[in-house]
Amino acid sequence: MNRTQKKNSELDPRQIDNILAAEEELIPSxxxxxxxMERVHEEARMPAPTPFPWKRAIPGILLATGVFGWxxxxxxxxxxxxxxxxxFAAPHLSVAIERPLxxxxxxxxxxxxxxxxxxxxxRLAGQSGLL
Amino acid sequence: MTATTTSATxxxxxxxxxxxxxxxxxxxxxxxxxxxxxxxxxxYCRDRGRAEEMAQEAFLRxxxxxxxxxxxxxxxxxxxxxxxxxxxxxxKRFPTVSVxxxxxxxxxxxxxxxxxxQKKSTNxxxxxxxxxxxxxxxxxxxxxxxxxxDVSAAARTMGLPExxxxxxxxxxxxxxxxxxxxxxxxxxxxxxxxxxxxKEA
Numbered sequence: 001m002n003r004t005q006k007k008n009s010e011l012d013p014r015q016i017d018n019i020l021a022a023e024e025e026l027i028p029s030x031x032x033x034x035x036x037m038e039r040v041h042e043e044a045r046m047p048a049p050t051p052f053p054w055k056r057a058i059p060g061i062l063l064a065t066g067v068f069g070w071x072x073x074x075x076x077x078x079x080x081x082x083x084x085x086x087x088f089a090a091p092h093l094s095v096a097i098e099r100p101l102x103x104x105x106x107x108x109x110x111x112x113x114x115x116x117x118x119x120x121x122x123r124l125a126g127q128s129g130l131l
Numbered sequence: 132m133t134a135t136t137t138s139a140t141x142x143x144x145x146x147x148x149x150x151x152x153x154x155x156x157x158x159x160x161x162x163x164x165x166x167x168x169x170x171x172x173x174x175y176c177r178d179r180g181r182a183e184e185m186a187q188e189a190f191l192r193x194x195x196x197x198x199x200x201x202x203x204x205x206x207x208x209x210x211x212x213x214x215x216x217x218x219x220x221x222x223k224r225f226p227t228v229s230v231x232x233x234x235x236x237x238x239x240x241x242x243x244x245x246x247x248x249q250k251k252s253t254n255x256x257x258x259x260x261x262x263x264x265x266x267x268x269x270x271x272x273x274x275x276x277x278x279x280x281d282v283s284a285a286a287r288t289m290g291l292p293e294x295x296x297x298x299x300x301x302x303x304x305x306x307x308x309x310x311x312x313x314x315x316x317x318x319x320x321x322x323x324x325x326x327x328x329x330k331e332a
Contacts, residue, residue, distance in 0.1 A: 037155075
């Protein structure tokens with residue numbers, strides 16, 4: 001008797017499979033299909049999302065890039081002699097500092113250009129209703 | 132022609148009609164797959180209302196992305212994978228209220244308790260424990276049993292290699308076993324026979 005009871009209480013991890021495999025089937029509610037189709041029809045009636053107006057934007061982007069590029073070129077043209085002049089005016093600025101400063105200037109310029117192009121693209125996207 | 136083949140043919144025909152502009156043809160797809168998707172969602176959240184909401188969202192995503200089905204896999208594989216993504220992200224946004232695994236009491240077997248009630252109680256505890264599993268182990272378990280213990284189908288739905296899925300499944304089972312060490316042998320379902328015949332292998 002004791003032996004039988006012991007046998008019945010033996011661990012059987014496979015029962016987990018048994019329990020989880022024998023899941024009751026859930027039947028969707030009667031209005032589910034209608035509800036889904038209503039939403040699908042709603043979506044179908046909505047106008048298709050407007051694609052980004054690349055055709056209109058590309059000339060503007062090219063123009064802006066050109067203007068900023070030219071501006072940057074001019075800035076460097078003007079700034080480098082001015083900076084050199086400043087170097088003479090500021091004798092404390094050693095050569096060891098001058099080079100990192102020049103590099104920092106270039107990085108700052110690149111950042112300004114990136115910011116400007118980001119703002120421009122944001123503006124263009126905003127006008128087309130994407131933002 | 133088998134039911135699966137019929138379904139696949141009907142799916143293909145309906146998808147073609149929808150892509151050609153016939154919105155109503157999507158109803159056929161919903162009609163065929165509403166049961167599986169609601170049941171799959173139910174296994175993710177154990178809340179009937181929410182399961183239907185999540186299944187509806189999955190159908191809407193399927194509707195929007197129908198053109199992305201490249202027919203490299205069957206429609207059902209694509210739909211289940213899409214639904215799993217939807218359910219996963221929905222549950223990340225609003226997690227189910229689940230108790231910690233340790234807080235789920237393991238049902239004991241008092242002599243006076245009716246066996247049917249005992250079985251029901253055990254089943255509910257095991258299912259609650261599945262929901263309390265860490266996320267990376269819960270989903271493989273949910274999908275493995277949803278796909279009637281077909282590892283490759285579950286792996287396809289999750290977009291994981293079979294080996295990874297098997298490893299996670301094994302870890303999940305170990306966690307469940309450690310939580311319920313006293314489960315005793317009752318009727319052995321065909322599920323176990325399927326496991327033994329190497330369906331999982």
